[in-house]
Amino acid sequence: MKRAISVTVNGTKHSHEVEPRLLLVHFIREVLGLTGTHVGCDTSNCGACTIMMNGRAIKACTLLAVQADGAQLQTVEGLATNGDLHPIQQGFWEEHGLQCGFCTPGMMMAALELLRRHPDPSEAQIREGLEGNLCRCTGYQHIVNAIQNAAGKLRGRPSPAPQAQPVR
Amino acid sequence: MAVSALFGASIRRREDPRLITGQATYTDDMRLPGMTHACIVRSPHAHARITRIDADAARRHPGVVAVFTGKDLAGKINPIPTAWLVPNADLKTPPHPALAVDRVRYVGDGVAVVVAEDPYTARDAAALVKVDYEPLPAIVNQEQAVGAGAPQLHTEAPNNVAFTWKLAGGDTAAAFAEAERDGVVVRQRFVNQRLIPNAMETRSVVAKYTSSSGELTVWYTTQNPHIARFLMSVVTGIPEHKIRVVAPEVGGGFGSKIPFYADEAIVAFCARATGRPVKWTEDRRENYLATIHGRDHITDLEIAARRDGTLLGVRGKTWANLGAYLSTAAPGVPTILHGLILTGCYTIPNLTYEVVGVFTNTTPVDAYRGAGRPEATYLIERMVDLVAGRLGLEPAEIRRKNFIGADQFPYTTVEGLSYDSGNYVPALDKALELIDYKRLREAQQQGPKDGRYLGIGLSTYVEICGLGPSAVAGAVGFQGGLWESATVRLHPTGKATVFTGASPHGQGEETTFAQLVADELGLPIDDIEVVHGDTGAISMGWGTYGSRSTVVGGAAIVLAARRVRDKATKIAAHMLEVAEGDLTFAQGRFSVRGSPDRAKTIQEVTLQAYLAWSLPAGVEPSLEASAYYDPTNFTFPFGTHAAVVKVDADTGQVELRRYVAVDDCGRVINPLIVDGQVHGGVVQGVAQALHEAAVYSPEGQLLTGSMADYAVPRARMFPRFVTGRTETPSPHNPIGVKGVGETGTIASTPAVVNAVMDALRSFGITHIDMPLTPERIWTAIHSQKRHEKASEVKAR
Numbered sequence: 024m025k026r027a028i029s030v031t032v033n034g035t036k037h038s039h040e041v042e043p044r045l046l047l048v049h050f051i052r053e054v055l056g057l058t059g060t061h062v063g064c065d066t067s068n069c070g071a072c073t074i075m076m077n078g079r080a081i082k083a084c085t086l087l088a089v090q091a092d093g094a095q096l097q098t099v100e101g102l103a104t105n106g107d108l109h110p111i112q113q114g115f116w117e118e119h120g121l122q123c124g125f126c127t128p129g130m131m132m133a134a135l136e137l138l139r140r141h142p143d144p145s146e147a148q149i150r151e152g153l154e155g156n157l158c159r160c161t162g163y164q165h166i167v168n169a170i171q172n173a174a175g176k177l178r179g180r181p182s183p184a185p186q187a188q189p190v191r
Numbered sequence: 192m193a194v195s196a197l198f199g200a201s202i203r204r205r206e207d208p209r210l211i212t213g214q215a216t217y218t219d220d221m222r223l224p225g226m227t228h229a230c231i232v233r234s235p236h237a238h239a240r241i242t243r244i245d246a247d248a249a250r251r252h253p254g255v256v257a258v259f260t261g262k263d264l265a266g267k268i269n270p271i272p273t274a275w276l277v278p279n280a281d282l283k284t285p286p287h288p289a290l291a292v293d294r295v296r297y298v299g300d301g302v303a304v305v306v307a308e309d310p311y312t313a314r315d316a317a318a319l320v321k322v323d324y325e326p327l328p329a330i331v332n333q334e335q336a337v338g339a340g341a342p343q344l345h346t347e348a349p350n351n352v353a354f355t356w357k358l359a360g361g362d363t364a365a366a367f368a369e370a371e372r373d374g375v376v377v378r379q380r381f382v383n384q385r386l387i388p389n390a391m392e393t394r395s396v397v398a399k400y401t402s403s404s405g406e407l408t409v410w411y412t413t414q415n416p417h418i419a420r421f422l423m424s425v426v427t428g429i430p431e432h433k434i435r436v437v438a439p440e441v442g443g444g445f446g447s448k449i450p451f452y453a454d455e456a457i458v459a460f461c462a463r464a465t466g467r468p469v470k471w472t473e474d475r476r477e478n479y480l481a482t483i484h485g486r487d488h489i490t491d492l493e494i495a496a497r498r499d500g501t502l503l504g505v506r507g508k509t510w511a512n513l514g515a516y517l518s519t520a521a522p523g524v525p526t527i528l529h530g531l532i533l534t535g536c537y538t539i540p541n542l543t544y545e546v547v548g549v550f551t552n553t554t555p556v557d558a559y560r561g562a563g564r565p566e567a568t569y570l571i572e573r574m575v576d577l578v579a580g581r582l583g584l585e586p587a588e589i590r591r592k593n594f595i596g597a598d599q600f601p602y603t604t605v606e607g608l609s610y611d612s613g614n615y616v617p618a619l620d621k622a623l624e625l626i627d628y629k630r631l632r633e634a635q636q637q638g639p640k641d642g643r644y645l646g647i648g649l650s651t652y653v654e655i656c657g658l659g660p661s662a663v664a665g666a667v668g669f670q671g672g673l674w675e676s677a678t679v680r681l682h683p684t685g686k687a688t689v690f691t692g693a694s695p696h697g698q699g700e701e702t703t704f705a706q707l708v709a710d711e712l713g714l715p716i717d718d719i720e721v722v723h724g725d726t727g728a729i730s731m732g733w734g735t736y737g738s739r740s741t742v743v744g745g746a747a748i749v750l751a752a753r754r755v756r757d758k759a760t761k762i763a764a765h766m767l768e769v770a771e772g773d774l775t776f777a778q779g780r781f782s783v784r785g786s787p788d789r790a791k792t793i794q795e796v797t798l799q800a801y802l803a804w805s806l807p808a809g810v811e812p813s814l815e816a817s818a819y820y821d822p823t824n825f826t827f828p829f830g831t832h833a834a835v836v837k838v839d840a841d842t843g844q845v846e847l848r849r850y851v852a853v854d855d856c857g858r859v860i861n862p863l864i865v866d867g868q869v870h871g872g873v874v875q876g877v878a879q880a881l882h883e884a885a886v887y888s889p890e891g892q893l894l895t896g897s898m899a900d901y902a903v904p905r906a907r908m909f910p911r912f913v914t915g916r917t918e919t920p921s922p923h924n925p926i927g928v929k930g931v932g933e934t935g936t937i938a939s940t941p942a943v944v945n946a947v948m949d950a951l952r953s954f955g956i957t958h959i960d961m962p963l964t965p966e967r968i969w970t971a972i973h974s975q976k977r978h979e980k981a982s983e984v985k986a987r
Contacts, residue, residue: 042311049310058220059213061442063391064475068898071391099213112211116203119863122871123697124210125217125391125442150906157898159391159443160697162870162935163906 028092032057033101041088048072050088051098059099059128063157070156073129074098080136082155099128102135110176111135111169120169122160130156134170144174197706197716198926201863204702205716215440218395218410219472226397227256229461229471230313231454232303232320233480234295237329237552237891238342241293241302241322249305249319254312257465258320259457260303261290268460269426271453271516274418275523276668280354285345285550287516289426289453289460295324296344296515297552298891299480301453306461306469329891333512333549334489344515344550353513353548356526358533360605361541366504370495374503377577378493382960383566385487385512385885387895388559389903392442393473394482396455398462407459408435414444414694415734418671420726422451422519427459438724441696445875446558447482448696449736450519454481479896484885485559487512488525488566494574495541500582500589502575504541505534509566511548514555520669521557522548527667528655528737529563531606535571536615536653536829537593542605552891558736560875561936564654572650572941573958576948580957586945587623590651591616601922610653610827611921614855618917619651622831622853625915631835639953643837643846646950650832650942656856656930657742657826657921673739674821676731677747679708679755681814683801685794686718689751692732693744694724698932699864700740704748706860707926711752712759713779713793730817738828738930741860746925747820754816759796762814765807766791766799826921826929830854832873832938834946840954843969845881845947847908852938853915857929865931866914872935873912878904879936880943884962902962955979 025040032055039054051057051074062084063071072083075097102109111131114120121127130153137144137152144152149167158166209215246258270286290301303320307313328342335341336351344351370376396411407429413419416436424431441448454471462469473481492507511525525546533544579589594615595602602610623629628647635645658664661672676692689708693700701721709716722728732744756776763781764771767789774781782790796814799805803812835849852869859865882902886894895901920927940961947963948956951972959971 044311052220056222057213058216061217061392062219063393064898066475066897066899068903069391069475099211103212108211115211116207119204119699119867121207121210122699122867123391123441123443124206124215127210128213131211146911147907150909153906157391157903157905159389159445159875159903160871161867162872162874162912163909164870164912165867167906167911 026089028089030091030094030096032096033098043087043089045088046084047086047088047091048083051083057098057100061125061128063126068157070133071126071129073132073156075132075135080132099131102131111173113176114169114173118165118168118172120161120166126156126158130158130166134173137170138174138177142174142178144170197709198860200706201861202702202706204699205705206699206701217392217440217442218397218412221397221410221439223397223399223468226468226470227306227308227465228310228313229458229469230305230317231301231457231471232305232317232322233477234291234298234300234302236295236324236326237298238327239295239324240327241291241295242325243323244303245321246303248321249316252316252319254308255316256306256308256467257461258303258305259461259464261288261292264290264460265292268456269428271451271456272422272425273517273519273521274422274670275520276670277354277356277522277526278668280356280526282354282522283348284517285347289456297554298893299554300515301457304457304461306465329552331551331553331887331889331891333510333551336549336551337510337547344552348550351550353517353550354522356530356546358530358542358544358606360607361504363504363506363541363543366541367495367506370497370503374495374497375578375581376493376495377574377581379574379577379958381490381492381570381573383486383488383569384961385556386485386559386879386883387479387885387901388445388447388482388485390443390445390447393475393478394448394452394454395472396458397468397470398459399468400463402466406433407463409455409459410437410439411455412441412448413438414448414696414736416694416724416726417692417732418734419451419455423455423459426456435727438694444696445560446485446562446736450483450557476897479901480554480893483518483557484514484554485556486566487556490570492570492574494578496578498582500578500584500592502537502539502593505539506543508545511546512551512553512556513548514551514553516555518555518557521555523667523669524558524563529567531608532564532567532653532655533571534605535568536595536651538595540605553887560872561933564933565876565937565940568650568652568937569941572652573944576945577957586649587619587628590649591619608655609824611824611923612919613653613827613829614917614919615651615829618829618853618855619831621915621917622833622851625853625913626833626835626849626851639840642840644840644950646836646838646946648834648942648944648946648949650938650945652938653827653829654934654937655825656738656828657822657924658737658739659825660823661821671733673733673743674819675733675743675747676729676817676819677744677751678815678817679748679751681755681797683798685797687712687714689719689721689748690729691721691723691744691748692729693740694732694735695740696735698735698740698868699861703741703860703864704745707745707749708752711749712756713777738932741928742826742924742930743820743822745928747818749926750818750820751816754818755814758810758816759793759814761807761810762800763791763796766796823923826857826924828854828856828929828931828934830934830938832942834942836943836946836950838947838950838968840972843965843972845963845968847877847910847943849910851913851915852935853917854931854934855917855919856931856934857920857924858918858927859916860928868931869914869935870912872933873939874904874909876936876939877909877943878902879940880961881963
């Protein structure tokens with residue numbers, strides 16, 4: 024009944040026998056013990072479980088572990104390198120992009136995808152790019168700032184301070 | 192008050208490194224040796240008799256450890272209590288069994304629990320528990336529930352009435368007589384719709400029982416671990432000193448993690464009965480059914496005013512839906528936390544108000560961010576706009592005219608509260624300036640552009656924060672104290688651990704509290720650790736809710752730190768062989784006045800306090816102090832929020848174009864964190880105005896039962912917010928703070944609704960109930976047009 028799968032997570036290869044119905048997010052959390060990836064809903068709406076699979080952001084609650092057989096995965100635990108925070112992590116820290124922190128790992132992985140597509144995103148692009156991720160604490164504004172901050176770091180220069188748009 | 196380096200500084204949060212690296216431990220991240228997993232079988236019926244439960248197949252399922260039903264728990268687990276026994280309201284407290292025995296009263300009511308080796312198996316087996324129900328008629332609307340012939344939930348509560356609470360002050364009849372004669376009376380029905388709190392982390396419990404010692408340890412998603420321990424003891428019969436409750440990382444609460452739920456008691460029971468640790472984690476759909484909801488008021492309100500806009504009196508009645516059982520704080524939310532702030536920031540001398548709390552076949556309703564105060568602010572702020580509209584007054588000016596004056600504080604309201612301090616005009620002016628009010632009104636004069644109507648809405652609010660004086664808690668029936676504890680402990684090497692009875696879960700108090708202690712003791716902030724959320728480490732605490740943690744918990748911490756400093760001063764004087772009065776303390780150094788080279792650092796003093804080789808007479812070794820701060824009053828933050836919307840008349844779509852929040856929460860410890868609290872609150876309040884609603888079918892099925900159906904707001908729905916502040920310190924709080932956790936939610940809902948109604952003014956529309964969805968707005972516009980056409984025809 025169980026099936027053997029092999030995945031590389033944050034650079035480390037893992038081989039396990041899993042039930043075919045096991046969700047990828049449960050595989051990551053329960054089998055591998057990487058609990059930084061969270062589960063916030065059961066309908067693929069909240070994005071708390073967002074991880075990178077083969078370089079693209081996916082919702083790990085929406086895939087079965089067996090579907091990830093052979094894949095390269097990156098989770099929040101794999102964002103920092105050699106103890107140095109990723110610019111996205113730095114941005115979230117510096118701009119107060121998190122409060123309770125529960126949505127944050129998924130939010131940061133979504134930001135990773137967003138910045139891959141738009142290295143110099145407008146505020147509107149950031150807000151659109153977070154369509155699949157819910158946060159109940161921050162009101163999103165500091166998350167937008169955090170992603171702008173990270174974008175600046177990744178491009179090697181700080182982003183201009185954000186301004187509210189005048190109403191016409 | 193110490194002149195300080197960190198009070199007022201936007202430093203980065205100290206809790207963030209663990210949260211951004213995935214190293215934080217939330218309850219569901221925990222794994223104990225031998226741990227099992229529970230799944231609770233819940234009623235699919237809103238109201239039914241249970242005629243039979245057959246759990247044999249579930250028990251036989253491989254991997255199942257145990258199955259328990261309500262009958263198994265009966266006599267072993269006491270009913271789940273409510274902890275707010277509002278007096279003089281004829282409150283009924285029908286029993287709430289942890290698992291239903293013979294009757295279920297809402298969809299989601301627990302009927303059995305399965306314990307299994309893994310969560311998938313527990314869920315499989317839960318599906319095998321066969322429950323025979325005999326459905327009964329259900330009732331979900333609170334106004335209908337009190338009517339003749341409505342289905343009855345509890346024999347203890349005839350007509351489904353849980354309580355009738357009345358509030359009166361002044362001479363309301365005379366005020367309305369005057370207005371009827373010579374002024375204006377505005378009447379309106381308002382619906383504060385039911386909301387679902389939606390903390391991103393659902394509830395989760397891990398319980399471990401050690402039979403040899405009789406000790407129960409419970410890790411769980413709570414905002415108030417000591418209240419949880421107290422109630423866990425009451426419900427399970429396990430002595431309080433044998434229970435340890437830990438709130439690990441908690442992923443948001445917004446009030447929904449205040450209550451003591453049946454589920455916690457069920458999981459504790461399972462751990463004790465099976466001898467194995469048990470974990471239970473809600474899935475989101477279960478969270479929507481089994482975790483409390485908020486708001487859900489229907490209100491008939493009338494307000495009396497003179498022609499010049501002077502507000503004379505308010506009269507009204509609210510039907511508050513409480514759901515199927517009384518949740519922990521449920522009776523206090525629509526009464527004490529609601530009625531007592533109804534006249535808001537205005538000098539309204541006459542009030543008559545009645546709140547009827549009603550049982551219905553729905554999920555229990557309790558405190559959701561703001562808890563009673565958003566509902567009240569919505570009522571008064573909408574009413575003030577309606578009066579302004581009727582009298583042709585400018586919304587900003589009618590507010591200004593009726594504000595409590597800066598020279599009137601402390602101000603005793605008609606409800607009997609004493610507002611500590613306030614200065615409402617500068618906050619209003621600042622908001623008007625930041626939103627560019629004058630220019631917007633001019634732009635509005637030019638009429639709609641491309642069928643899009645501009646609207647500007649204001650909300651000037653005041654709220655009850657910093658809950659609160661324990662004597663008041665007792666007087667209003669809250670079955671607890673509302674003081675807070677703090678211990679500041681210096682270690683021999685001069686590092687400090689701070690223990691607080693507050694239990695933050697996203698508010699950043701590990702940072703703000705450390706800022707306070709760093710200032711008081713002159714310690715580097717990295718030398719300070721803040722510990723919270725563990726009854727095993729902290730003597731007592733009342734938890735985090737009601738914007739109280741910084742106000743009450745922060746004050747306790749400062750008082751404890753000052754006691755530490757007082758003792759350190761004695762020891763330093765002894766070490767330096769001078770009188771205490773000859774010492775000054777700054778930047779962590781005790782220096783002799785006039786000879787600053789003669790000095791001891793707080794670290795040197797601390798070491799001597801522990802070595803105790805030579806202490807002054809009467810001074811005991813060690814260096815730590817505790818404080819138990821019980822405030823003398825609530826705090827009353829206030830402010831003005833302003834919203835600008837554009838409404839598309841063809842589609843009914845509302846676009847929130849601009850939002851300004853000017854809040855006065857007294858002194859500000861960390862402006863970045865305060866901004867974050869305001870932003871988050873505003874989004875929740877705007878979402879009530881425009882998007883969110885928990886909807887039940889008449890049969891009691893939750894139609895908005897998942898995140899796919901319930902409109903939790905997303906980033907693209909909002910413009911960039913502008914925040915501003917004025918600063919009016921609380922005169923009675925030792926650090927002058929007032930609290931900011933709920934202001935955004937309280938202020939923003941009426942600001943946005945007022946803006947939309949302002950936009951729709953030319954259609955003759957004065958009110959639409961929330962949420963202001965495109966459908967509702969379109970329907971209102973078009974029914975108004977039909978109405979006008981019909982009148983035209985008649986006139987011809």
